[in-house]
Amino acid sequence: MTTDILSISGVGKRFGGLRALDDVNLNVKKGSIHAIIGPNGAGKSTLLNCLVGRIIPDQGTVTFDGGSLLGHKPHAINQAGIARVFQTPEIFGELTVMENVMIPAFAKHDGAFRVNAWQRARERGAVREEAEHILDDLNLWDQRDHIVNSMSRGDKRRLELAMCLVQHPKLLLLDEPTAGMSRADTNNTVDLLKKIAERGITKVIIEHDMHVVFSLAEKVSVMAQGTVIAEGSPEEIKASETVQEAYLGGAHL
Numbered sequence: 001m002t003t004d005i006l007s008i009s010g011v012g013k014r015f016g017g018l019r020a021l022d023d024v025n026l027n028v029k030k031g032s033i034h035a036i037i038g039p040n041g042a043g044k045s046t047l048l049n050c051l052v053g054r055i056i057p058d059q060g061t062v063t064f065d066g067g068s069l070l071g072h073k074p075h076a077i078n079q080a081g082i083a084r085v086f087q088t089p090e091i092f093g094e095l096t097v098m099e100n101v102m103i104p105a106f107a108k109h110d111g112a113f114r115v116n117a118w119q120r121a122r123e124r125g126a127v128r129e130e131a132e133h134i135l136d137d138l139n140l141w142d143q144r145d146h147i148v149n150s151m152s153r154g155d156k157r158r159l160e161l162a163m164c165l166v167q168h169p170k171l172l173l174l175d176e177p178t179a180g181m182s183r184a185d186t187n188n189t190v191d192l193l194k195k196i197a198e199r200g201i202t203k204v205i206i207e208h209d210m211h212v213v214f215s216l217a218e219k220v221s222v223m224a225q226g227t228v229i230a231e232g233s234p235e236e237i238k239a240s241e242t243v244q245e246a247y248l249g250g251a252h253l
């Protein structure tokens, strides 16, 4: 029996004459933290976009939790249990931290269940409790009534993570979660991601910061020119000559 929650097989995507993805094969084990690294333009974001329904591959299959993801709209994929944290947080700047976390929590509930008014009122309490719990976990509780526009970039990214976690995803996609952060904020984010690892959510992380990759990932896939050129544990990837050559032109990771 397979323990893979996500299987990408033979995926290809062209943009005009450019082959952005070329026969991509990649399997993600349930409950693992799987990093995808590679130089600029390797196709990492395009692949992620295929997983959330923003881009439809020209070829190949993508199977998540036993069903095909292809042809489904982003909203349906989100309801199926995939949440994504973007490079630029997608949050509501005029609202408070708590309001931002409540929105996806309710969206998840309303999408998952058809409820009458009484049930809905009862669930309201449960949803709020869950939101409070997650804000506490992500060290955002003290800022719960702050208007989001006034927060630092690092805090906004943490908020976006909270907005994903409150949906109880089976798979969390993190697109450069530490991009533009100071070293201190990066280290905090790494600690946080380790902490939420205990929730058993599978994570796929695209990241340029090798310190982040090697401190978090159990498995690393290396992409270059639209395809996966190497795969292994962080130690195997660090030691791989193919990776050193193709990814960094011979420099050491």
Ligand SMILES: Nc1ncnc2c1ncn2[C@@H]1O[C@H](COP(=O)(O)OP(=O)(O)OP(=O)(O)O)[C@@H](O)[C@H]1O
Pocket (backbone or CB within 6 Å): 015, 018, 020, 038, 039, 040, 041, 042, 043, 044, 045, 046, 047
């Ligand atoms: N919508 C698009 N239309 C045309 N070309 C695109 C489009 N999206 C991506 N590309 C091209 O596809 C290739 C792969 O881009 P992609 O953004 O997936 O790479 P990446 O590995 O995520 O890079 P980075 O690390 O810089 O984010 C690049 O050459 C890019 O210019």
